Amino acid sequence: MNIIDFRSDTVTMPTEKMREVMAGALVGDDVYREDPTVSALEEIAAKRLGKEAALFVPSGTMGNQIAVKTHTIAGHEVIVENKSHIYNYEVGALASICGVQAHPISSDLGAINPDTLREAIREEDIHYAETGLICLENTHNQHGGMAVPIENMKTVYEIAQENQIPIHLDGARIFNAATYLKTDVKNIAEYADSIMFCLSKGLGAPIGSILVGDREFIEKARKVRKMFGGGMRQAGIIAAAGIVSLEEMIHRLEEDHITAKALGEGLSEINGLKVDLKTLQTNIVMCDVINPKIDTNQLVEDLRKEGILCATAGVNRIRFVTHYPIAVGDIDYTLGTILKVVG
Numbered sequence: 001m002n003i004i005d006f007r008s009d010t011v012t013m014p015t016e017k018m019r020e021v022m023a024g025a026l027v028g029d030d031v032y033r034e035d036p037t038v039s040a041l042e043e044i045a046a047k048r049l050g051k052e053a054a055l056f057v058p059s060g061t062m063g064n065q066i067a068v069k070t071h072t073i074a075g076h077e078v079i080v081e082n083k084s085h086i087y088n089y090e091v092g093a094l095a096s097i098c099g100v101q102a103h104p105i106s107s108d109l110g111a112i113n114p115d116t117l118r119e120a121i122r123e124e125d126i127h128y129a130e131t132g133l134i135c136l137e138n139t140h141n142q143h144g145g146m147a148v149p150i151e152n153m154k155t156v157y158e159i160a161q162e163n164q165i166p167i168h169l170d171g172a173r174i175f176n177a178a179t180y181l182k183t184d185v186k187n188i189a190e191y192a193d194s195i196m197f198c199l200s201k202g203l204g205a206p207i208g209s210i211l212v213g214d215r216e217f218i219e220k221a222r223k224v225r226k227m228f229g230g231g232m233r234q235a236g237i238i239a240a241a242g243i244v245s246l247e248e249m250i251h252r253l254e255e256d257h258i259t260a261k262a263l264g265e266g267l268s269e270i271n272g273l274k275v276d277l278k279t280l281q282t283n284i285v286m287c288d289v290i291n292p293k294i295d296t297n298q299l300v301e302d303l304r305k306e307g308i309l310c311a312t313a314g315v316n317r318i319r320f321v322t323h324y325p326i327a328v329g330d331i332d333y334t335l336g337t338i339l340k341v342v343g
């Protein structure tokens with residue numbers, strides 16, 4: 001059976017090129033800063049995002065939490081967007097590991113309203129926690145992979161600077177945002193003090209993310225990573241794949257956006273399903289099941305039996321994520337299968 005896995009772009013498998021370079025990677029003990037391949041990856045990543053330094057981390061979650069821990073002190077309040085990954089999908093690490101209080105605010109599809117942000121920033125008062133950090137997400141996963149406009153990020157950054165509060169960007173899919181916005185990723189990264197981005201999603205690496213920022217921040221973050229148990233030894237073996245990601249996989253993200261659009265348009269033609277094509281910008285398709293006779297969980301299970309893997313994303317909603325190597329031909333097969341199952 002033909003299996004097409006839309007559950008997430010985290011399921012991407014390493015390319016043959018990645019496997020080749022992994023096998024031959026030059027390695028050393030990265031805790032002693034002696035792994036030449038990790039150092040090369042960090043240098044490429046920092047340059048690519050226009051920041052002074054970078055840190056290779058095992059996962060996006062760890063990258064986000066290292067950033068929070070590095071920017072804040074226990075008891076700080078961190079402003080987060082209420083549907084963000086950092087607030088909803090990192091197992092309460094903001095509290096349990098970083099010792100900070102989350103202050104969730106709403107957004108317009110990931111874009112933060114300036115007045116909402118100003119209201120959320122704590123003024124000086126003996127009763128109040130201090131706002132220690134503002135966290136953004138671009139593209140925004142639960143808002144269907146929406147790319148937050150750069151104008152909005154600039155406005156938010158200016159408010160943060162007025163209040164001497166740093167911004168961390170969860171840029172797990174920042175290259176998808178840059179692709180959609182048709183801009184260099186540096187033009188997004190300039191409006192955040194630290195950025196985490198994933199090599200292991202649409203960029204296809206088997207493992208890893210990168211945290212970038214100024215040199216002083218990254219040196220502190222490196223120590224926090226060690227405290228978290230994230231210090232790695234001959235990690236050049238996995239970093240080598242990350243270099244291939246940055247050198248060869250960014251340009252093809254547009255293909256994932258094209259296949260997502262084709263899937264979304266096809267799904268919106270199927271009775272009982274609804275896709276808001278206005279919010280379909282990148283590689284995530286949020287499909288609402290609007291026929292009350294269709295049980296969403298049963299539909300996901302029925303599709304699994306037909307080799308189409310996807311996942312629920314809240315009540316009566318299914319998320320499909322396109323990624324390498326899903327191609328347009330797979331979309332036609334997928335739509336035909338869904339039509340058959342939905343009936």
Ligand SMILES: Cc1ncc(COP(=O)(O)O)c(CN[C@H](C(=O)O)[C@H](C)O)c1O
Nearest residue numbers: 008010059060061062085089141170172
């Ligand atoms: C915006 C964002 N930031 C961070 C992460 C965490 O990355 P990892 O810890 O999985 O490497 C994810 C992963 N997202 C995964 C997915 O979408 O399937 C799951 C939900 O964790 C993410 O979407």
